[in-house]
Amino acid sequence: MKIKFEILYLILLVLNSCASQSKTDTLTLIVDKEADRFLKDTRFNAVSIAVYYKGESYIGHYGELDKNQHNKPTNETLYEIASVTKTMTGYLVACAIEEGKIELNTPIYEILGKDYRNLIYNDEPIRMIHLITHTSGIPLNIGEVSALYQTPNFDNYSKAKEILSTYKKQKLLADLKSLELTEPPGKVYSYSNVAPNLVAHMLEVIYNKPFEELLKTKLFVPAKMKNTFINLDKDKQGFLANGYNEKHQLMPNFKEPINLWGAAGRVKSNSLDMLHYIKWQLNASNSIVKRSHKKLFKDVDNIWLAYFWDVIDDPNGTHIEHHGGIYGSQNWLMIYPEHEYGISIITNSSFPEANQIIKQTANQIIEQLK
Structure with a gap:
């Protein structure tokens, strides 16, 4: 009987191994095919795709980072993930709430101080x-950045980058003291890159620690994201991919350190770490993760807002997603907690149609995995 049991065990082990290998092979074929289709659009240079699907992981790198240089991206290649950064900021807010340090409905002037009591409209204060x-x-952006973005070209992007790199924290906080709200908070969706930076400042007040340190200790280290940063050390700057527009013209990037918190869009990461981030977001036993996915505000139709996540109700099941776009980089992160899969697609090219092309590719991969 013991011999028969051992034989049966070995057979099951082989069968499971074959099934797992088959799933990985299928994943590889699907991603390779869609990446090939993606790069047929010659406006793109390179693309890195990370997929986690029901226990199986796959990372694929395609194209060349710089045209005619034969430098294919690798797991070490860093990209600017832009506004996907906001989901990480949202995670820290969920941490603070879980730890009882703040509540969702806490008026922000209670943390910032009485100098910010102007952030009220008809007795309704801005709350977390x-x-x-x-x-x-x-507002959407600081200073004249929004106006510069109206005419996207290298010169305007360079000016915007200079403003965003040198704008000081105290300047932003001083500007907010004189802001006059034009409508009651909580009623109308209006995207803001300034708000996440204010959140970062509030988190620093709450924890008495730098925002980037909070990201590292509460998220990056436990999620095994060893190569994810806001500000890059000199030895890491060489790993940041150059970014291009549709004409393959080199675009500015945020390789050098910035003065602001970077909570809205300054994180740099690689596909390996984004895979780890997907796994972290799929951890159903993590109460902070679950909280950060909770629907808080209904925008339009089937779109809700959570802790900076977009939550989408669709025929495939509720999923969370976020887009990130900057002068020379575009990416989508889409995660289906109910089905245990997620996908990150990052490219070092940026132009108006890029984000929808990337999302279409992500959806095509997901559709074939179902």
Whole structure:
């Protein structure tokens, strides 16, 4: 009987191994095919795709980072993930709430101080929930950045980058003291890159620690994201991919350190770490993760806002997603917690149609995995 049991065990082991290998082979074939289709659009240079599907992981790198240089991206290649950064900021807010340090409905002036009592409209103050759902009424961007983005070209992007790199924390906080709200918070969705930076400052006040240190200790280290940063050390700067527009013109990037918190879009990461981030977001036993996915504000139709995540109700099941776009980089992160899969697609090319092309590719991969 013992021999028969051992034989049966070995057979099951082989069968499971074959099934797992078959699943990995299928995943590889699907991603390779869609990546090939993606790069037929010659406006793109390279693309890195990370997929986690029901226990199986796959990372594929395609194209060349710089045209005619034969430098294919690798697991070490860093990309600017832009606004996907906001989901990480949202995670820290969920941490603070789980730890009892703040509540969603806490008026922000209670943390910032009485100098910020101007952030009220008809007795309704801006609260933390308004900041993380883009319903605070705080402006989209600082200074003249939004105006520069109206005419996207290298010169305007360079000017915007200079403003965003040198703008100081105290300047942003001083500007907010004179802001006059034009509508009640919590009523209207209005995307803001300023709000996440204010959230970062509030987290620093709450924890008495730098925002980047909080990201590292509460998220990057436990999630095994060893190569994810806001500000790059000199030895890491060489790993950051150059970014291009549709004409393959080199675009500015945020390789050098910035003065602001970077909570809205300055994180740099690689596909390996994004795979780890997907796995972290799929951990159903993590109460902080579950909280950060909770629907807080309904935008339109089937779209809700959570802790900076977009939550989408669709025929494939509720999923969370976020897009990130900057001068020379575009990416989508889409995660289906109910089905245990997620996908990250990052490219070092940026132009108006790029984000929809990337999302279409992600959806095509997901559709074939179902």
